[in-house]
Amino acid sequence: MGDQDAARRLSPRRWRILSYLAQHGSASTLDVALVCAVSRLTAHRDLVWLQEAGLVRRERSPEDRTHTWWYGITAEGTDVLRRALTASGRPVPLRLGQRPSGMADALLFLPLIEVSRRNPGRCELFQWLATMETSAWLRQHDLAQLRADGYGIWLQDGRCLRFLVHVDRGPVGDVVAEHERPASGLGGLLAGYRRAGRMVPVGAVLLIAQDAEREERLRADLLRGPLLSAVATTRRQLLYRHWPDEQVWQVPGENGRRCLIEVGS
Known part of the structure; x- marks a missing residue:
């Protein structure tokens, strides 16, 4: 099937799937089902159709015991999407079809959609907003020195929380001394805010640490040098066990944890 013929036969939902893969990297059938608000069977059928049309590819790791298929957009799919955006007068996002999957998507975006x-x-x-769109948003607010992994607006019970999220990647560098590992790379999460020296136009800055020890180091750093913006921390293990809107967020200086919507209050 030629890509022009495939483009003519694309439903709005399949366009949405192509757009999601082009801007967020690879995704599983379950991810697509969540984003499009359809059953897994419907998402599977759409992905198979797109694959047979040459617009997406799929692969799975031999080490993955779940045998999950991961789908990504092909060069042909990216070209079809780019031409459609241009023809409609809409802007073409940077690095369309070349973006890696983001940890913020897996830890916050998809779980919050499910909630x-x-x-x-x-x-x-x-x-x-994915990472690149978040960077553009920050530049519009003269905060180009910040490098956040995502920006979101969460509504709950008549309340609204705008937030930026940063995901701790773990120790920086190939060779890191054992005693340096708990703090290695954490300073980079906060440096941009301290250089900015002013409030960021969000209700909260969310920091997701790799583990409990690194979260504790983050909190200690924030107590020594608080940011002007409200900050809350959590760690990946908590987000793997609980929904991100639940009581998994801790404000420096407090003992308990807050729900997401309470973080900026």
Whole structure:
């Protein structure tokens, strides 16, 4: 099937799948089902159609015991999407079709979409910007020195929280001394805010640490030198066990943890 013929036959939902893969990197069938608010079977059928049309590819790791297929957009799919955006007068995002999957997507974006699905009318992930769109948003606010992994607007029970999120990648560099590992790379998460020297136009800055020890180091750093913006920390293990809107966020100086919507209050 030629890509022009495939483009003519694309439904709005399949366009959305192509756009998601082009801007967020690879995704599983479950991820696509969440983003498009359809069943896994429907998402599977759409992905198979797109694959047979040459617009997406799929692969899985031989080490993965779940045998999960991961889908990504092909060069042909990227070209089809780029031409469609240009023809409609819409801007073409930077590095379309060449973006790696982001940890913030897996830890916050997709789980918050699922929470929204489970609680219609009560809560909603109203907006989400991936890393590159977040960088553009920060430049518009004269905060180009910041490098956040995502920006979101969370609505719950009539309240609104705008947030930036940063994901700790762990120790920086190939060779890091054992005694330096708990703090290696953490300073980079906060340096941009301290250089800015002013409030960032969000209700909270969310920091996701790799583990409990690194989260403790982050909190100690924030107590020594607080930021002007409200900050809350958590760690990956908590987000693997709980939904991100639950009581998994800790404000430096407090003992307990808050729900997401309470972080900026």
